[in-house]
Amino acid sequence: MSGSPASPRAAPPGDAPTMGVEEEYFLVHPGTRAPQPAGSAVAAHAARSVGDLVTGEFTEYQVEVRTPPRADAAALCAELVRLRGAACAAARTQGLRLCASGTAVAPVGTQALGDHPRYREGVAQYRAMLDDFAICALHVHAHCPDREAAVLVSNHLRPWLPLLVAMAANSPFHHGRETGYASWRAVIRSRFPCLGPPPYAESVEAYERMAEAMERSEAMLDARTPFWDIRPNSRFPTVEIRCMDVLPDIEDTVALAVLVRALVVAGLGRVRQGDPGPRPSAELLRAAYWRAARDGWTGSGVDPLDGRVAPFSVQAGWLVEEVRPVLEGNGDLALVRDFLRRLGTRGGGAERQRAAESRHGGLNGVVDDLVRRTARAGRTARTAPRPA
Secondary structure (H helix, E strand, O other): OOOOOOOOOOOOOOOOOOOOOEEEEEEEEEOOEEEOOOHHHHHHHHHHHHHHHHEOOOOOOOOEEOOOOOOOHHHHHHHHHHHHHHHHHHHOOOOOOOOOOEEEOOOEEEEEEEHHHHHHHHHHHHHHHHOOOOEEEEEEEEEEHHHHHHHHHHHHHHHHHHHHHHHHHEEOOOEEEOOOOOEEEHHHHHHHHHOOOOOOOOHHHHHHHHHHHHHHHOOOOOOOOOOOEEEEEEOOOEEEEEEEEOOOOHHHHHHHHHHHOOOOOHHHHHHHHHOOOOOOOOHHHHHHHHHHHHHHHOOEEEOOOOEEEEEEEHHHHHHHHHHHHHHHHOHHHHHHHHHHHHHHOOOOOHHHHHHHHHHHHHHHHHHHHHHHHHHHHOOOOOOOOOOO
């Protein structure tokens, strides 16, 4: 991971590949702070202003926003501000608030599924494993020329996934208790046979054969839309990265989005040079995921390529060097540096949740802090990235 940058062609101004973001949030009661099952009602109200860009999720305790694709970080930020604002306003019509956390801080009641046949199929297949599967993610989509390219690029992204888990870790509390982990959401996901890093694949045909075998085994619902942490989109020319917890501060979300886009562009550069990508052992990659979930940004992690342990802040430096030509070409380098400075100064999402718990003397204060930051980002464009 600490090797030399790929030196891909940096996209000229105005020619940056597009990116999009999905954010999932809990709907919480401002008095009890507990999640409430009102996702369908909130999404229906939001549809009056933003259409289907705010939708329900796996459980009724959640909603999701989906931005249109944007090439510019400031434009992506503006879309997130607009959609969060619509979702916040819709939640308030039900007496609720949005809360951007990877897991529910307060206990969740009886599982209330969202209204989609696929969710019912999932429960029939995975059974009790889904009993506490109310978790909220940040997904980033980046343009990729075609499905073959998306599969080959995935090979280059796989070693960086644990670092992304650590940078976005925002779920130390779960159903009223401290877990001891920075991302308990990552731990919940790790129990499933169809989640986590995708397999290394020499071609799109090899990738599809593996997905089809997983579907036949019933470890995966549908080979066309696997839930691996990197996946080619089955309808659009994009690759999606799915390993990160949702974050309450939009400027952090946008910084992670441009980092993911830069990784995809750098990976495409290597693919065009004939580089098939590294093949870390499954055991080391699994260990790296677990360490990232446990320790988060302020800890150290395993380099899945050679087993070395290094602070995540050091690994983030490796990542920036890897994609610096792309960040510079897209005008995103200052945005990413600001993000890393914020992480260094105040910690990541897990550290901030724990600080709020200590400051307020309980988990109600954690929820209140998350709600305030989630809503603040949806009310104002103050978070718009400044030009590099």
